[in-house]
Amino acid sequence: MTATREPLSRERVLNAALALADAGGTDALTMRRLGQELGVEAMSLYRHVANKDAVLAGIVDQVISEITLPPPSDGWKAAMRSRGVAAHQALIRHPWAPALLMSRTNTGPAMLRYIDYTLGVLREAGFSWRLTDYAWNTMDSYIYGFTLRKLNFPIAQPDYADVASAHVHLLAGGGFPYMAEMTRHVMAGNHPGDPDLTFGLDLILDGLERLRG
Amino acid sequence: MTATREPLSRERVLNAALALADAGGTDALTMRRLGQELGVEAMSLYRHVANKDAVLAGIVDQVISEITLPPPSDGWKAAMRSRGVAAHQALIRHPWAPALLMSRTNTGPAMLRYIDYTLGVLREAGFSWRLTDYAWNTMDSYIYGFTLRKLNFPIAQPDYADVASAHVHLLAGGGFPYMAEMTRHVMAGNHPGDPDLTFGLDLILDGLERLRG
DNA sequence: GCTGTAAGCTTACGACGTAAGCAAGAGTGC
DNA sequence: GCACTCTTGCTTACGTCGTAAGCTTACAGC
Known part of the structure; x- marks a missing residue:
């Protein structure tokens, strides 16, 4: 029964x-x-x-498949920008993913699709092969690096107060004046502690635009 | 005896x-x-x-301490550039380090020194606190991200031939035309497979220079 | 019914980090 | 010289992990 x-x-x-x-x-x-x-x-x-590694590869690819790829007709710059934001958001939704993504060689179908899309947009926009490779590498290094960093930054965590107070004595020693002042600025609310992906992404995209000529 | x-x-x-x-x-x-x-x-x-985690924190900080920090008198841009290159080199010397560095909150003495140095150079160059924070975050996201990516890129590994031939069938399927062509270009030697840190780093530094006004 | 094949189960091995308590030696005060 | 404490390293043991090897059960096709 x-x-x-x-x-x-x-x-x-x-x-x-x-x-x-x-x-x-x-x-x-x-x-x-x-x-x-x-x-x-x-x-x-x-x-x-096959084994646990295959499971990890599988779920990482699953996460990559959640990245919505904008239509290339938006223009390469807009497409690359929203692609980056979408990747960041997908990774943040699965905070365990970036570390896995960056510490293995990924060749799942979603990953290949994602890469091919990126290369395609750049190529069709007139970038040389060399520049396409560099551009892709630069953008993704930044996007993944930024996301992983953000996830491990104490400021982004709920226990920020604890972390800060635990480290205050280090800063108070006087050996790290700039860090101390920066912390003071953040705590005073003069300045958002939470970093912003698009700052650096736009810096990179503007630079690429200039190189494309 | x-x-x-x-x-x-x-x-x-x-x-x-x-x-x-x-x-x-x-x-x-x-x-x-x-x-x-x-x-x-x-x-x-x-x-x-205390435990294994303390060991990991200790050796990561050790690696950070190997990064040679150029004198700020070189000018902020040159200093930030060679700082980035030095960090990359130190991390490449210890290929296990980037993954550890990026997946934990690091507050070792070498790390604090390294951060304080960076903030100091930017501040003294006239960057606002907000811009200093963004600039630091952008540079380091890129540098660490680039390094970690490079270490896991099959192209950088001795068994590249194996890896490439193992994936050729995926590319041959026709679903990934741009990747296939890119691979062909790299294999033909038209284009270095090994990525270059300074391409993206200079892109970022030039952008920061423009923002500083 | 018989048999082959697939799906899931059982048991077991050799790692791992580390808690708890023991043993042996080095100072130290008298 | 002698007891005392403190430091340092050792022993044993527990619970966890990934997974190799082989077993059992259920069903499909004949």
Whole structure:
């Protein structure tokens, strides 16, 4: 009289893995817990997935697939700008993702699509192959770097007050006058502690525009 | 008649940890192996170090301390440029470091010194606090992001031929025309596969110069 | 019914970080 | 010389991890 449960599948495994990572970060994603979440023993997962690394690759690609790619007809600059913002937003929605994304070689279908789109927009806008490669690399280095940094910046975290007070004694020592003053400015509200992606992105895009001629 | 061995110390532990990470990456750095390297049991390390996380924080700060900071008298732009290059080089010397650097909140003495230096150069060059913060954030997001990306880019690895041939079938499918063509250009030697830090860095610095007015 | 194949289960191994308590030696005060 | 404390390193053990090897069960096609 037991209802025959839905059989496992690579897709079901990856969905559960994504949910687990979203809920508790990479640490919460273990094969045992993943099995538990699916009502199955850990070893059963290996019928549908080569190993844990494949799971990680799968969920990273899933996140990349969430990046909405604007139509190239918007013009290369606008397209690259909103592509960058969309990537940043998708990654922020899954805070565990950037570290994974940047510390592995990713060749999932969504990633390849995403790269090909980017190269295509730049090429069609008249950038040389060399400049296209450099431009792509520069933008993505910045976007991913910025996102990862932001996620680990104490200021962006709810326990900012704790962190700040824990470090105040370091700054008070007098060895780091500029940091101390900067902290004072941020705490006084003169200046947003939360960094802004578009500042640097626009800097890069304007520079690329000038190089394109 | 056994020679009394050199007693452990936080410094000796960190030095050995750094050597271990340099030799085999983060995975090779375990408390047991670290003890073994020092001729000591793993648990003995805990007398000199709070836990493994403290070890990681220690060696990351060690790497940061290797970044040579140019004299601010060179002018802010030249100083920021060679600071960036120096940071990149130091991180490349310790390929395991960028991932660690970017996935934790770092408040070691070398890191604080490094940040304070950067803020100081920008402030003394006349940047507002707001612009100083944005500039610092943009530069470092790019530098770290670029370095981490480069380390995980298959092209930078000795097994590039393998990696390329393993992915050729994906490109050959026709779904990714621009990537395919780019790969062809790189393989034909028309274009360096190895990315260049200074391209993006100069883009950013030129943009900052314009903003400073 | 028989048999082949797939899906999930069981057990087990060798890592890992580290908590708790023990042992042995080095100073120190008398 | 002797007890005392403090420091340093060692022993043992626990719970967790990824996953190799082999087993069981259920169903499909004949």
